[in-house]
Amino acid sequence: MSDPLRVDILRELATAHRERTVEPVGFADLRKRVGVRDSGRFRYHLNELRDNFVRKDEGGYRLTVTGIETVAAILAGTYTHGGSLGPESIDSDCSECGADAVAVYRDGRCGVTCANDHLLFAWSLPPAAAADATLPEVVSLAELYARQAIERALAGVCPKCSAPVEPRIVTEDDDPGPDGTEPVGPLPGLRVRCETCGGRLVGPVGFCLLVDSAVADFYRRHDRSLDALRVWEPAFVADDDTVSVAERDPLRVAVDVTLDGDRLAVTVDGSGRVSVREE
Ligand SMILES: [Zn+2]
Ligand SMILES: [Zn+2]
The missing domain is CATH 1.10.10.10 (Winged helix-like DNA-binding domain superfamily/Winged helix DNA-binding domain)
Known part of the structure; x- marks a missing residue:
């Protein structure tokens, strides 16, 4: 610099x-x-x-x-809103009940829920990164952080400290771990835990598809942009019914992506690797 x-x-x-x-x-x-x-x-x-x-x-x-x-x-040091914004409606609907999505930014965490308290998205964002931004801008930035963190974690790199990490897909069969510290989250889900910095990433298995180029291509071929959707909006993230465990050992999770009646059969393995077959 x-x-x-x-x-x-x-x-x-x-x-x-x-x-x-x-x-x-x-x-x-x-x-x-x-x-x-x-x-x-x-x-x-x-x-x-x-x-x-x-x-x-x-x-x-x-x-x-x-x-x-x-x-x-x-x-850092130039932000004026004291690290707290909202709650405020943003331009998105709850995938579960259709109510307006409501965002809030507090204590370094950006959260999006709906009026009926369905959690749509939560991500950490340092106050300095939210400096002088409006709440919708903070949400967009948190989404950008999320996409990049997922991409890095799936590549085996801790998004926070760059140490090697092993992304895992967990199902309801997996124990929460001897110390019970595994954070709760959607199942089957993506879990990444960094032994070096303690950083964690918790999300639905659909997060793996969010950053996959073949899935993005499928959207593009149907004149839609995956990047233009909020990270919580695609059906493969929002709707449990699109996800099923196809095989337990080794683990293979099937995710159904359907656009305009065309179906993309997606499989995610135990370490979050995505493979795609168009049908
Ligand atoms: Zn809702
Ligand atoms: Zn780390």
């Missing part, structure tokens, strides 16, 4: 995320946002941020987890 221009680049990418830009930000657009005329100088500093802080995807640039944390650290 030796040059203020680099901080400005990270800041603008973070703003783009908050605006819930599904697409990554293209080079020219990003340069305009940062307000630099000298394209060569801009390219140099952007390249210096590549890999560690910024990732280049097809069509543009986005922040890595480290990039997001760095922006959060930069913004």
Whole structure:
């Protein structure tokens, strides 16, 4: 972060995320946002941020987890709402009862429930990351954190400290563990626990599909964008009926993804690996 221009680049990418830009930000657009005329100088500093802080995807640039944390650290101390926002209705309905989704941000945790107290989503987000953001922006940022954390955890990397972790799919057959510390969550579900930093990730088995490119392609072929849905909205996350244990040893969980009458047969193994067969 030796040059203020680099901080400005990270800041603008973070703003783009908050605006819930599904697409990554293209080079020219990003340069305009940062307000630099000298394209060569801009390219140099952007390249210096590549890999560690910024990732280049097809069509543009986005922040890595480290990039997001760095922006959060930069913004630390500048947040004005005291780390508490809401409750406030957001633009989503409860998958169980159809009531409005209501978000709240408190004590570093972003929670989304409905008026009937169905829990839709909960994720930790450091107050500094929520600095100067509105509640809907905080929710979008928490979703972004969640998607990236799931992606990293499934790749065997702790989203918090980068130590190796072993993602597991647990079913109702699994004991909560001798010390009973396994957090409660949906079953069958994805569980990741980091022995190094104590970090945890708890979610439904559908979280594994949320970051799978074949599932995203299936949505795209049906003119829908998986990224545009809230993380709690796809049926394979929200609806237990789409999930069944197909085989116990070794574990294989079947998840049914159906769009416009076309079915994608998805299987998730005991370590969260997704395989896909179109029918
Ligand atoms: Zn509800
Ligand atoms: Zn860790």
